Every structure is written in structure tokens, then in C-alpha cells.
Amino acid sequence: MNKTIIININGMVFHIEEDAYEVLKNYMTDVKRHFSTSADSLEITTDIENRIAEMFNEILARDAKQVIVETDVKEVIGQMGSVQDFETAETDAKSGGGSPFEYNTERRRLFRDPDDHLISGVCAGIANYFDINPAWVRLAFAILVPFAAMGLVIYTILWMVVPKAITRADRMAMKGEKQDLKGFKKNFEEELSTVRENLQNFKHEAKPFIYQVRDLISDIFEHLAAFLRGTGSLLGKLLATAVLLACLGMMIALIVSLIALFAAGNMGIYNLFPFNITNHQANGIFMASGFLVLSIPLLAIILSTIGFLFKKASFNRSIGTTLLCIWLASLGAVSYYGVKTAAGFREGGKFTQTVKLKPTANNTYYLQLNDTKYLSNEDSTRLKINERFKGMIILDDDFNGDDMPNRNVTIDIEKSDVPQPVLIETFSARGSNLEEALINARSAAYRFEQKDSVLNFDRHLEMPKGFLWRGQELHLTLKVPLNAKIIIDQKLDRNINFNIYECKSDGDGITTATYIMTASGLECKVDPIKAAKFKADSLKALKQEQDTLPASPADTAKAQ
Amino acid sequence: MIVENTQTQMRKGILEYCILSIIAKGETYASDIIAELKKAQLLVVEGTLYPLLTRLKNNGLLTYNWVESISGPPRKYYVLSDEGRAVLEQLDKTWQELVFAVQTAIGDRK
Numbered sequence: 024m025n026k027t028i029i030i031n032i033n034g035m036v037f038h039i040e041e042d043a044y045e046v047l048k049n050y051m052t053d054v055k056r057h058f059s060t061s062a063d064s065l066e067i068t069t070d071i072e073n074r075i076a077e078m079f080n081e082i083l084a085r086d087a088k089q090v091i092v093e094t095d096v097k098e099v100i101g102q103m104g105s106v107q108d109f110e111t112a113e114t115d116a117k118s119g120g121g122s123p124f125e126y127n128t129e130r131r132r133l134f135r136d137p138d139d140h141l142i143s144g145v146c147a148g149i150a151n152y153f154d155i156n157p158a159w160v161r162l163a164f165a166i167l168v169p170f171a172a173m174g175l176v177i178y179t180i181l182w183m184v185v186p187k188a189i190t191r192a193d194r195m196a197m198k199g200e201k202q203d204l205k206g207f208k209k210n211f212e213e214e215l216s217t218v219r220e221n222l223q224n225f226k227h228e229a230k231p232f233i234y235q236v237r238d239l240i241s242d243i244f245e246h247l248a249a250f251l252r253g254t255g256s257l258l259g260k261l262l263a264t265a266v267l268l269a270c271l272g273m274m275i276a277l278i279v280s281l282i283a284l285f286a287a288g289n290m291g292i293y294n295l296f297p298f299n300i301t302n303h304q305a306n307g308i309f310m311a312s313g314f315l316v317l318s319i320p321l322l323a324i325i326l327s328t329i330g331f332l333f334k335k336a337s338f339n340r341s342i343g344t345t346l347l348c349i350w351l352a353s354l355g356a357v358s359y360y361g362v363k364t365a366a367g368f369r370e371g372g373k374f375t376q377t378v379k380l381k382p383t384a385n386n387t388y389y390l391q392l393n394d395t396k397y398l399s400n401e402d403s404t405r406l407k408i409n410e411r412f413k414g415m416i417i418l419d420d421d422f423n424g425d426d427m428p429n430r431n432v433t434i435d436i437e438k439s440d441v442p443q444p445v446l447i448e449t450f451s452a453r454g455s456n457l458e459e460a461l462i463n464a465r466s467a468a469y470r471f472e473q474k475d476s477v478l479n480f481d482r483h484l485e486m487p488k489g490f491l492w493r494g495q496e497l498h499l500t501l502k503v504p505l506n507a508k509i510i511i512d513q514k515l516d517r518n519i520n521f522n523i524y525e526c527k528s529d530g531d532g533i534t535t536a537t538y539i540m541t542a543s544g545l546e547c548k549v550d551p552i553k554a555a556k557f558k559a560d561s562l563k564a565l566k567q568e569q570d571t572l573p574a575s576p577a578d579t580a581k582a583q
Numbered sequence: 584m585i586v587e588n589t590q591t592q593m594r595k596g597i598l599e600y601c602i603l604s605i606i607a608k609g610e611t612y613a614s615d616i617i618a619e620l621k622k623a624q625l626l627v628v629e630g631t632l633y634p635l636l637t638r639l640k641n642n643g644l645l646t647y648n649w650v651e652s653i654s655g656p657p658r659k660y661y662v663l664s665d666e667g668r669a670v671l672e673q674l675d676k677t678w679q680e681l682v683f684a685v686q687t688a689i690g691d692r693k
Contacts, residue, residue: 033656054630063637070633070659074613077655104628 027090032076033069037083043093046100047075053106060340075099132196133242134188145181148188151197152239184243184250233351237344248331260332267328270321277321281314309360312353319350367493372460373451380444383476386507388444390434392514393470393479431484431496432469435520436509438540439502446471446478447500453493460493467495480515509538509545521545594625600674601625602635603663606645607671610660636661644670 026041039047054071058064078099079091136147139157146164150157167174188194323346439445450467454460467484484495503509511523513534523536526547539548601623605616613632620626639645644667647659663671 035656058634061634063634063641066637067633070613070637071630073656073658074629074633077614077652077658080655102629104630108628109630109634 032072032079035076035080037076037079037091038089039091039096040093043091043096046093047096050096050100050105054109057106057109071103075103078102131198131238132193133185133239133246134193134197135182135185136197137187137189138194142178143182144187145178145185148185148197149239152242153235181243184246186246186249233347234344237340237347240347241340241343244327248327263328263332267325267332270325270328274318274321274325277314277318281310284310308356312356312360315349315353316357319346319353322346366455367459367491368453369455370457370460371451371453371494372457372464373449374461374464375447375449378446378448378471380446380473380478381475382442382444382504385476386504387476387510388501388503388507389477389510389512390501390515390519391477391479391512392518393472393481394514432481432499432518433497433520434480434499434501434515434518436501436503436538436540436545438542438544439504442504444501444503444507447502449498449500450495451498452495463490463493464495466490467497469497471499480518482518503540505540505542507540508548509540511536511538597678598625599635599639600671600678602632602639603644603667603671603674606661607663607668610648610650610662612650612658612660616661639667643667 027038028041028044030037030039030044030047051068051072055064055068058067061067079095082091082095082098083089131152133152134148135144136151136157137144139147141147141161146160147157150160164174164178167177186193188197323343448469448471450464450469452460452464452467454463466487468487469484470479470481472479478501480499484497486492486495511519513523513536516523526536526538537548538545540546598620601620602616605611605619613636614629616636617626617629617632620632626632636645640647640661644664645661646664647661649657650660652658
């Protein structure tokens with residue numbers, strides 16, 4: 024008693040025993056794989072399937088039975104021929120070049136050219152492959168040398184891996200010449216030449232560049248595998264495993280970072296450098312293609328290493344071509360957006376405006392940081408400022424990730440020739456042309472306020488939504504009259520163009536640096552009262568500490 | 584080995600000529616072609632015929648008609664196209680020349 028399965032071959036239904044089905048399935052898988060590289064694979068396999076169905080019907084009718092058994096399947100396969108039979112037939116056809124409609128499809132092979140070499144013939148070999156002048160290939164390698172000696176490295180690897188063309192057959196394959204029985208075929212070919220012009224697709228000659236590149240790469244990998252097998256498979260396998268692990272690690276890192284970037288995308292990586300220089304939509308494409316540019320070579324290496332380790336072809340030519348196409352496309356996208364973004368920085372634009380300050384009575388100016396957070400109307404609504412923080416002030420945190428790259432607000436202090444103090448604001452930015460640069464510069468918002476003798480400065484420029492970072496900078500020049508006293512808050516240290524810590528007297532008590540504007544420029548002046556007070560304070564603190572030290576157990580008791 | 588190689592090459596050289604000739608007799612089904620080729624000992628297994636037929640068809644030398652069949656799925660019956668007929672005429676000529684060439688060559692030997 025046997026289990027039967029019902030199968031459907033192109034619309035025909037058969038009852039087939041389980042083990043017979045296994046044999047048939049394996050056979051069809053082999054056949055499909057064998058023809059998978061052919062453009063007509065579907066048509067050929069369908070023809071074969073139809074014929075098998077027909078033969079099954081004939082067998083069922085002949086033997087007057089209902090179920091197909093293993094011997095029937097074997098009979099059919101015997102008639103149809105095994106994949107090995109197809110292979111011998113085809114290799115004969117190739118090496119013999121016998122069939123009149125199937126020549127000139129012999130692809131070129133990569134060899135080192137011993138007849139035309141400067142060093143080892145690698146360049147000449149590659150040139151033969153593409154049928155170009157070797158000088159170009161040599162030039163390309165020479166150009167690659169300054170880039171981290173890349174040309175040198177690639178050259179050495181190819182030298183080791185690519186075999187030298189030794190036999191006549193090697194040389195012919197290298198130059199893409201047909202290997203056949205010339206004498207026999209020549210007349211035959213001449214007779215056919217008129218017909219051939221219409222029929223023959225000169226596959227190799229008409230091959231697009233991308234296929235040639237793909238074949239070249241696969242050739243190199245083949246040579247590499249042969250080389251590794253030759254040098255000792257253990258060493259090769261160890262190396263392959265190491266490469267595999269390293270590539271897998273890099274792949275995982277890439278995927279994790281891509282996910283992290285996309286996940287963070289909702290939370291505002293677009294305020295961070297370098298994502299704030301392009302618009303959001305482009306960023307998605309940019310990141311995705313960047314990911315592809317990096318991951319496809321990794322994937323190719325991983326797959327071929329796996330293929331080498333397990334001695335199995337892990338991806339065929341069509342996948343290879345697809346991957347190469349995607350890779351080139353993403354490389355194109357990355358370069359396109361790169362160039363486009365760079366173009367947005369081409370021209371610089373700059374404008375200044377002068378803000379008149381009210382002179383103060385005692386000629387003293389306090390420079391302070393305005394650390395109230397800048398909130399747009401939208402932000403206020405979103406954060407429900409009026410409900411939740413009524414009467415409170417939202418402070419700008421020191422660094423909350425919203426900062427533009429670099430310091431973009433700098434402050435200088437200069438002497439003014441007139442008693443009227445002024446603040447000169449110089450906005451600058453970049454753009455693809457002067458107009459755009461000026462608009463970009465204009466887009467940056469900055470708040471400066473004067474309250475009597477206190478001058479409040481913002482820490483940084485604020486960019487309204489929709490404007491991209493284009494190197495917006497603000498340079499402030501404060502011009503004060505002679506003998507003006509400038510007291511700078513320490514919080515402004517990052518914005519002031521000189522080091523205020525050189526002037527600030529040490530200790531935590533003082534948070535300001537005091538300067539006097541003299542005829543020769545700004546001079547540091549340590550506030551005598553405050554300095555003295557601080558000294559006294561610290562002495563007192565020290566003394567107290569000494570006093571309380573022996574009595575500490577009592578203190579702790581009291582505290583409890 | 585060399586003998587076998589030469590034999591297969593000689594057979595392959597004329598294989599497509601023979602297929603075209605068989606089809607030239609009229610609408611032909613793949614298994615009929617196989618039967619004839621087997622008789623002539625040019626092909627052993629059917630599977631190798633299908634890629635050849637597909638290629639000849641894609642080169643424009645053949646066309647086919649679907650014909651309903653009692654014993655199975657519809658069958659492809661191949662016919663020669665005009666282009667195929669022209670190619671066959673050329674090949675006929677070539678074949679005559681080859682026969683002449685070979686006979687001249689063997690003739691001396693006898």
C-alpha cells in the first residue's frame with residue numbers, strides 16, 4: 024500500500040506515488056536550475072513539462088492503470104535525458120563550436136598577458152578583456168595609487184590571483200578568439216555569412232558594459248577561489264571564515280544604524296548635522312541609497328564566501344547583474360544628492376545691520392546670556408505652554424541637540440570713536456547663488472535686547488521650520504566708548520571671541536569677568552571688592568570647616 | 584576520446600540542418616522529430632531538443648501552432664518560416680558542397 028499524491032502538470036492532473044513524486048520533483052528542479060541561465064528557460068521547461076505529462080498519459084493508457092509509479096518516472100526521465108546528458112551535449116557544442124547558430128558566444132576570460140606587460144601583465148589582461156588600449160587601464164591604476172595605495176593593493180591581489188595565459192587556448196580566450204577547428208569551419212562559415220548577419224546576435228561584441236563588468240568580477244572571484252583552493256584549502260577556509268564573520272558584523276552594524284537613523288528620524292535627527300543640510304525627503308533617499316552602496320558589496324562578499332566555503336554557487340548571474348545595477352543606481356543617487364547639496368553651499372552671502380544702544384549713565388555694560396528658550400508659536404501650542412507652564416520661563420538647556428554645528432554666534436568688543444554705543448550684527452550664510460545665500464542669512468532669527476545697562480544675548484541662531492542649514496553665522500561687534508566698563512557673564516564664554524577665563528578671578532564665587540575699554544583696546548580688570556569678598560569668604564569657610572571637624576559626631580546627632 | 588569528440592562535433596554540425604529538414608516536410612511535433620533523430624542516431628535524449636527548437640524559433644526560422652491533443656496537453660506543431668526556408672536552401676547548398684568535398688577527400692583514399 025502506498026500513499027499517492029495528486030499533481031498538476033500545466034493543467035493535467037495525475038495521481039502519483041509519493042516516492043515517484045520525489046524523483047520527479049528532483050528531476051524538474053535540476054532541469055529548471057540547468058536552464059535558469061538561459062533567457063528562454065520558462066519556455067524550455069514548459070515544453071519539457073508538457074512532454075512529460077503527455078508521456079505519463081501514454082504510459083497510463085498503455086498499462087491501463089491509474090497511478091504513476093517510480094519506474095514510470097524513471098522511464099520518462101530516461102527518455103527525456105538527465106541534466107548530465109544536457110550538459111555533455113552543451114559542453115560539446117561549446118568547445119567544438121559545432122552548431123552553426125551558436126558561435127562567437129564564447130566569453131572572454133581574464134588572464135595576465137605575458138606578451139604585453141610592464142610588470143606582470145595584469146593591466147594588459149584587463150585591457151584585453153574589454154578590448155581597449157592597456158594604457159588606459161595602467162593610467163587608472165596609477166590614479167588609484169595615491170588613494171590609500173588602493174591601486175597598489177588591487178594590483179597585488181590581482182597579480183597573485185589571476186593566472187598567466189600560458190597555453191595558446193588561454194591566450195585565445197583572453198583575446199576573445201574562438202577556439203574551434205578553424206579549418207573545418209571556415210568554409211562553412213563563409214557560406215553562411217550572409218545569413219548569419221541577420222540571425223547572429225554577436226552576444227559578446229554587443230554586450231553592454233555592465234555585463235562585461237559583471238563577467239570580469241565573477242572571473243576574478245573564480246580565479247580567487249581557484250587560488251585559495253590551490254594554496255591549501257584549510258588556509259583558504261580560515262581566511263574565508265574570517266572574511267565572512269567580519270562582513271556579517273559590518274552588515275549587522277549597517278542594518279542597526281539604518282534602523283536607528285530611521286527610528287530617530289521622527290524625533291529630530293533632522294536638526295542634527297549632517298542631516299540638517301538636506302531636506303527630509305531627500306534624506307530618506309540619501310540614507311537608503313547610502314545603505315545600499317555600502318551593503319551590496321558586503322552582501323556580494325558574504326554570498327561568494329559562503330559559496331566558496333560550501334562549494335556551491337550561491338548566486339547566479341542574473342542576481343549578480345541586478346545587484347550591480349542597484350549598486351550603481353544607489354551610487355548615482357548618493358553622488359547626485361551629494362553634488363546637489365554641495366551646490367547649495369556654492370556662494371556666500373553676508374549683510375550687516377547696526378543696532379543703536381542706549382548709553383548708560385555710569386558707562387557700565389553687563390553682557391549676559393539670555394537663556395530663555397526660543398519657542399515659536401507652534402512650539403508653544405504643542406507644549407501647551409499656557410496651560411502647563413503658566414507664569415514660568417522655559418530655559419534653554421546648555422546643549423540639547425538643537426544646536427547648529429559649530430558656534431554660530433560670536434561676539435567681539437571694540438572701541439567706538441563716538442560716545443554712542445552700537446551693536447553691529449553681521450549675518451552670513453551660503454547658498455547656490457548670492458540671492459539664495461542672502462535669503463538663507465536673513466532666515467536666521469536672533470534676539471538681542473537691552474534692559475538699561477544689561478545686554479542680553481542669545482546663545483545661538485534659531486532656524487525657522489523649512490529652512491535648511493546653510494552655514495548661517497552671526498558675528499556681533501559691540502562698539503563701546505572709551506573707559507566703558509564691560510562685565511561679561513561666564514555663561515557667554517562660548518560666544519565671546521576671546522578667553523574670558525584669563526580675566527575671571529578664580530573661585531566659584533565669581534561668575535563674571537570685568538574689562539575696561541582703554542585707548543589701546545579692552546583690558547582686564549579684576550573687581551577688587553568682589554575679589555576681596557571672595558577671598559574673605561573662602562577663608563571663613565575654611566576656618567569653619569576646621570572648627571566643626573572635631574565636633575562632627577555631635578553635629579550628626581543633632582541633625583538626626 | 585578524440586574520435587568521440589570529432590564524431591559529436593560532426594553530428595552537432597548537421598543537427599540543426601537535420602531538424603530544419605525534418606520540419607520542412609510539414610507540421611511536425613517534437614516527439615516526431617525525436618523519433619527521426621533517434622533513428623539517425625543524432626540525438627539520444629529528448630530534453631536536448633527543446634532548447635534547440637526554442638532557439639531556432641527565437642531566431643525566426645520556425646513558428647509553431649498549438650494543436651489540441653487527446654492524450655495530453657495541447658501540442659506545439661512546428662513549421663518552417665519563410666526565413667527558415669531560405670536558410671534551409673542555403674544549408675542544402677552548403678551540404679552538397681560538403682558532400683562533394685568529403686567525397687573528393689575520401690575518393691583518393693580508395
